[in-house]
Amino acid sequence: MMKKIALLVSIFYISTIIIAQERVLELEDGFVKFQSGKESYALPNQITGDLMLLLEEGRQFHAHLLDSNYTNKAKISAKTIPSKYKYILGYNIEDHKYSIFFSDSWSTKFGVQTFDFKTNTTKNTFLDFKIKGEKYVESIVHNNKIHLITISKKSSNFNIYTFDEQFTPTKNVISLKELEYPNPESRNHTITAYYLLLPDTAGTLRSLVDVEKIEGNNPNVIETTSKENKLYQFKNQLIFSFDYSHEKTQLCFIDLDTFKGYVKSYNKPAKTEKGYRKSNSYIFDNKLFQIASSNQKMKFTVLDLKTEKFIKEYKITKEDTIRFKNSPIIQEGGGILPGFSENRVREIEKTAKYLRKISSSNLGISVYKVDDEYNIVLGGTKDITTNNGYAGTAGFGNGFSNGFGVNGTIGNSTSAWVSFNPTFYNYNSYTSTKSTYINCLFDANFDHIQGDIKKNSYDRLYDFEDSLSIKIKAVNIFLHKNRLHYGFFDTKKRVYELYRFQE
Numbered sequence: 001m002m003k004k005i006a007l008l009v010s011i012f013y014i015s016t017i018i019i020a021q022e023r024v025l026e027l028e029d030g031f032v033k034f035q036s037g038k039e040s041y042a043l044p045n046q047i048t049g050d051l052m053l054l055l056e057e058g059r060q061f062h063a064h065l066l067d068s069n070y071t072n073k074a075k076i077s078a079k080t081i082p083s084k085y086k087y088i089l090g091y092n093i094e095d096h097k098y099s100i101f102f103s104d105s106w107s108t109k110f111g112v113q114t115f116d117f118k119t120n121t122t123k124n125t126f127l128d129f130k131i132k133g134e135k136y137v138e139s140i141v142h143n144n145k146i147h148l149i150t151i152s153k154k155s156s157n158f159n160i161y162t163f164d165e166q167f168t169p170t171k172n173v174i175s176l177k178e179l180e181y182p183n184p185e186s187r188n189h190t191i192t193a194y195y196l197l198l199p200d201t202a203g204t205l206r207s208l209v210d211v212e213k214i215e216g217n218n219p220n221v222i223e224t225t226s227k228e229n230k231l232y233q234f235k236n237q238l239i240f241s242f243d244y245s246h247e248k249t250q251l252c253f254i255d256l257d258t259f260k261g262y263v264k265s266y267n268k269p270a271k272t273e274k275g276y277r278k279s280n281s282y283i284f285d286n287k288l289f290q291i292a293s294s295n296q297k298m299k300f301t302v303l304d305l306k307t308e309k310f311i312k313e314y315k316i317t318k319e320d321t322i323r324f325k326n327s328p329i330i331q332e333g334g335g336i337l338p339g340f341s342e343n344r345v346r347e348i349e350k351t352a353k354y355l356r357k358i359s360s361s362n363l364g365i366s367v368y369k370v371d372d373e374y375n376i377v378l379g380g381t382k383d384i385t386t387n388n389g390y391a392g393t394a395g396f397g398n399g400f401s402n403g404f405g406v407n408g409t410i411g412n413s414t415s416a417w418v419s420f421n422p423t424f425y426n427y428n429s430y431t432s433t434k435s436t437y438i439n440c441l442f443d444a445n446f447d448h449i450q451g452d453i454k455k456n457s458y459d460r461l462y463d464f465e466d467s468l469s470i471k472i473k474a475v476n477i478f479l480h481k482n483r484l485h486y487g488f489f490d491t492k493k494r495v496y497e498l499y500r501f502q503e
Helices: 002-020 193-197 351-359 422-427 457-467
Strands: 021-027 038-044 051-057 060-066 072-079 087-094 097-103 110-116 121-126 134-142 145-152 157-163 169-175 212-214 229-234 237-242 248-255 261-267 278-284 287-293 297-304 310-317 329-333 345-348 362-370 373-383 415-417 433-442 472-480 483-490 495-501
Touching (some): 002 457, 021 457, 021 483, 038 087, 038 472, 038 483, 051 472, 051 495, 072 110, 072 121, 134 193, 145 193, 157 248, 237 278, 287 351, 287 362, 297 373, 345 351, 351 433, 422 472
Parallel strands (some): 212 229
Antiparallel strands (some): 038 051, 051 060, 087 097, 087 145, 134 145, 145 157, 157 169, 229 237, 237 248, 278 287, 287 297, 297 310, 329 345, 329 433, 373 433, 472 483, 483 495
16 A cells, blocks of 8 residues: 555656656757767857757857747757857847857957858857946846946046947947945045945955945745845836845946936835844845844845835744744755765754854845746855855856866856856755745735745756666756746757756
8 A cells, every 4th residue: 555655656756747847858869969068058048039059069060040949940050159258248139040158268359150040151240349347247238238347446437338230239338327426534535436346355345346236036045135236127218226235225327228227226125224244135026025123033024026015024033933934943054065975954943043144145036936926035145165165156067077166157168157157056056055035925915925935937847857867968957938948958769958947
């Protein structure tokens, strides 16, 4: 009897995994060589729903153009762009031409490789485009055009470069001087957006901009959302959020159609109530979620960004039972690296210990929806320095086996800035962290509801990945038509497979 029950449970588990996704593509000629390194990238056509898969092995690209039904329309094979143009920034699409923008390691030199699926040819173009007196911030794709964002040095001027069919840039300057404030340590110095994006560490400005690109359709982990500077893209709108102040969140709104921008400030709990040490925010579903904590108390609030009306707040002190949580207080992490040492997970009983843990960490809040219910994760994360001196932040996934480098890039000879595919980065966060958090469920009015935490898209993907008993390479995880996709090369069948997951 017990064997029959176990068999039924096993069948149910496997069938649930199968239902959660569908295989939409098998490419038998995706890769042709046996020994060279292999990677894959995806370029979704935001207008037509077509999809270009770029498969790399050695110094060779194989580009496959799929229609919206995943039928293979065309294929082009070509040598990769010269190796100094290593990092993928984004792409332009003009009819049958897919143009991929690359840069060198410091984003000072730029090249474009164009795949023309009408003539089945490729062309490399090396741009006479230099960023002078500016720092590269991010690149985004909007309406099939790359928009390269920079910040002018020591200022609050953001510059957005949009490239036409001949790759000639049009520059739009957005001034966000409302962000600026006097430096409390120097009367002769003003803190600008530039200094917020390149914070002073040990008396020296960082060489790279510090901003986390958020993919709002995914269940982002605390390790991602705990960053002070974040960038969101919602259709034709960019929002930079700055949480350097414990008393306010500053949001910078930029319209990608008009290139107009403005700044708005939203008070945090510490503005009207003393005693909070840490704070942060998160934007989801046109709502601003804010969290503040100390070892004595915690509060999180919800505000409607459209109406600018306050919706709800929840508060606890160290003596309270957390009545709005739907999971135990969870502490996970402590292993060296996933795949090398299993991360530990344990439960914490006392609210006081939870508050102490998150208030000594990088505080964060993450929000996503499953079946019209808001799942809100409240917690903090700490970097763990291993014996080899490495420190970082992480979540879950396969780690090094999927080609993720320690420098935060993807690939072998070619790489992609994390911002090119934040979905892949967020799922495959690979370093060791120590996170403490609770999961909470709320209805549309943000009233707490009882129930178990339902599996989200990443949970279903993780179950599927865990069920694979084959050796795979060239893994890619990306969003296309608001659906999560998972592609990989089956080394035994020598076939590249692509799966689409349920919403």
